Amino acid sequence: MARKIRVLVAKPGLDGHDRGARVIARGLRDAGMEVVYTGLHQTPEQIVEAAIQEDVDVVGLSILSGAHMTLFPRIYDLLKENGAEDIMVMGGGTIPEADVKALIEGGWAAQIFTPGATLESIVDWINTNVNLN
Amino acid sequence: MLQVSKLLEGDKRTAAKMITLIENDGEGKQQLLSEIYPHTGRAHVIGVTGSPGAGKSSLTDELIKRARGDNRKVGVIAVDPTSPISGGALLGDRIRMQEHALDKGVFIRSMGTRGSLGGLARATRDVVKVLDAYGCEIIIVETVGVGQSELDIMHYADTTLVVLTPGAGDHIQTIKAGIMEIADIFVINKCDLGNTKKMMIDIAQMLDMSPRFDGRWRPPVAETSVKNNTGIEELWSLIGQHLEYTQKSGELDQSVRNRLSMEVVEMAEEEVRRLLWEQFNKNGSMDDLLDKLAQREADPYNEARKLVQNFICQIPNGKEL
Ligand code: B12
Ligand SMILES: Nc1nc2c(ncn2[C@@H]2O[C@H](COP(=O)(O)OP(=O)(O)OP(=O)(O)O)[C@@H](O)[C@H]2O)c(=O)[nH]1
Numbered sequence: 001m002a003r004k005i006r007v008l009v010a011k012p013g014l015d016g017h018d019r020g021a022r023v024i025a026r027g028l029r030d031a032g033m034e035v036v037y038t039g040l041h042q043t044p045e046q047i048v049e050a051a052i053q054e055d056v057d058v059v060g061l062s063i064l065s066g067a068h069m070t071l072f073p074r075i076y077d078l079l080k081e082n083g084a085e086d087i088m089v090m091g092g093g094t095i096p097e098a099d100v101k102a103l104i105e106g107g108w109a110a111q112i113f114t115p116g117a118t119l120e121s122i123v124d125w126i127n128t129n130v131n132l133n
Numbered sequence: 134m135l136q137v138s139k140l141l142e143g144d145k146r147t148a149a150k151m152i153t154l155i156e157n158d159g160e161g162k163q164q165l166l167s168e169i170y171p172h173t174g175r176a177h178v179i180g181v182t183g184s185p186g187a188g189k190s191s192l193t194d195e196l197i198k199r200a201r202g203d204n205r206k207v208g209v210i211a212v213d214p215t216s217p218i219s220g221g222a223l224l225g226d227r228i229r230m231q232e233h234a235l236d237k238g239v240f241i242r243s244m245g246t247r248g249s250l251g252g253l254a255r256a257t258r259d260v261v262k263v264l265d266a267y268g269c270e271i272i273i274v275e276t277v278g279v280g281q282s283e284l285d286i287m288h289y290a291d292t293t294l295v296v297l298t299p300g301a302g303d304h305i306q307t308i309k310a311g312i313m314e315i316a317d318i319f320v321i322n323k324c325d326l327g328n329t330k331k332m333m334i335d336i337a338q339m340l341d342m343s344p345r346f347d348g349r350w351r352p353p354v355a356e357t358s359v360k361n362n363t364g365i366e367e368l369w370s371l372i373g374q375h376l377e378y379t380q381k382s383g384e385l386d387q388s389v390r391n392r393l394s395m396e397v398v399e400m401a402e403e404e405v406r407r408l409l410w411e412q413f414n415k416n417g418s419m420d421d422l423l424d425k426l427a428q429r430e431a432d433p434y435n436e437a438r439k440l441v442q443n444f445i446c447q448i449p450n451g452k453e454l
């Protein structure tokens with residue numbers, strides 16, 4: 001049986017914008033991935049626990065609240081504390097370009113997609129960057 | 134790299150990675166499972182099945198709470214359908230259980246069916262074993278929202294809950310004959326939404342018509358509302374009573390034995406099938422044979438017999454396969 005890419009799509013914090021997360025979750029499913037969706041209002045701790053139990057390859061955060069500069073690093077650090085830094089963190093949302101750059105350069109996020117990004121580009125990026133073995 | 138000793142110590146990451154390996158039919162799976170096997174057989178496995186949206190995940194969440202209240206370690210396997218077209222799956226059951234994510238005594242794993250048709254994933258049975266060895270005393274298996282034929286859960290669970298809703302009452306006789314027969318306990322959930330009386334009567338009549346329950350466990354009906362938090366204590370207590378009954382009557386032992394014989398034969402079947410294909414394909418003149426079959430110069434009935442005969446002759450007495 002072929003290995004499938006497993007992705008956790010998560011909405012951290014009080015952010016109630018879930019349209020993007022749902023679009024992404026469905027899009028990744030239609031691209032053949034197994035997508036765990038944990039719903040709104042998740043704490044970083046809950047997200048990291050779910051990522052470990054579900055043994056996902058990727059955590060995809062959807063953040064439209066403006067809190068990305070604290071949430072991305074927090075989740076990355078928690079994964080590391082749990083010895084799970086091999087799980088890749090990426091995401092999307094309304095994140096200014098300068099912050100995208102800072103998060104990626106700081107190593108907190110592997111990649112970030114902002115409004116208007118096509119599903120195709122996101123699927124391609126995940127397929128290219130997740131190392132299945 | 135994956136150590137059974139770590140699993141037995143309750144290492145979460147090891148459990149999660151073992152499940153992935155088993156799901157993917159990865160290298161070393163058989164070896165791993167046979168090492169795990171001696172440490173299994175302790176958990177009480179509760180199956181939760183029923184129509185899509187009936188409240189299976191919400192009830193599972195409530196059951197986790199009750200089990201934790203009794204200080205029991207809980208594992209959950211939540212199965213959702215894999216799309217036959219894309220091969221992907223949206224695993225959403227966990228949304229209703231996330232409040233337990235930080236509880237060290239709870240391990241929740243979502244799985245796609247990956248082409249299996251019985252309402253569970255093919256690996257479910259083996260994943261139950263991992264969680265059992267990991268130390269879960271109660272393992273809850275939520276099936277996909279079932280139709281007619283997704284009855285596999287009865288072969289895996291010690292206690293099977295069939296979840297219905299009041300709205301389905303009008304046509305209970307016609308729906309899901311199979312599903313109705315696998316219940317150890319019926320749950321009418323969403324009681325807050327409608328009158329359950331008609332459905333209670335329908336279920337009672339159906340049970341009255343069946344002679345199988347004479348002097349044995351007759352599936353009781355729990356009326357619950359997750360929304361209003363009613364009936365769940367009663368359901369939890371019925372689950373305990375069912376376990377006790379099956380233990381005392383010897384039915385639990387019997388069904389464990391049935392399950393084990395199925396498991397051995399199914400695995401042997403799989404292996405024999407693989408070897409038969411190997412033998413069939415290895416036969417150099419296969420193309421010729423297929424030509425002959427297509428031209429109606431040979432027939433599949435005799436060829437099948439020959440294949441089996443050759444296959445058996447090739448196994449020298451006592452030699453290992
Ligand atoms: C629709 C909308 C709402 C709806 C949300 C409905 C819902 N259930 O989602 C409603 C009306 C409820 C709403 C409310 C509010 N909103 Co509003 N909302 C929007 C709006 C117009 C569009 C968002 C949207 O759904 N886009 C469509 C989806 C598909 O796009 P997306 O989420 O961006 O996703 C894309 C990418 O970002 C990326 N992506 C996103 N997530 C992920 C995840 C992964 C893993 C990946 C790979 C990619 C990815 O891929 C997607 C495809 O391209 C935006 C403005 C905008 N242009 O974005 C404001 C916006 C997000 N809202 C805003 C605000 C301020 C609010 C409110 C606080 C307003 C208020 N004062 O009440 C409330 C807060 C609600 C809450 N509880 O959080 C601000 C946020 C500002 C900020 N970041 O600092 C925005 C940016 C508007 C603005 N310019 O001020 N909002
Ligand atoms: N009114 C009411 N709604 C409920 C009750 N239990 C669950 N729900 C709601 O019913 C919807 C489906 O609940 P789930 O628990 O996801 O149902 P499910 O059977 O697991 O669904 P699938 O896994 O998709 O088949 C959710 O919106 C729940 O909030 C209840 O007792 N009363």
Ligand SMILES: [Mg+2]
Pocket residue numbers: 189190191225226275
């Ligand atoms: Mg469910």
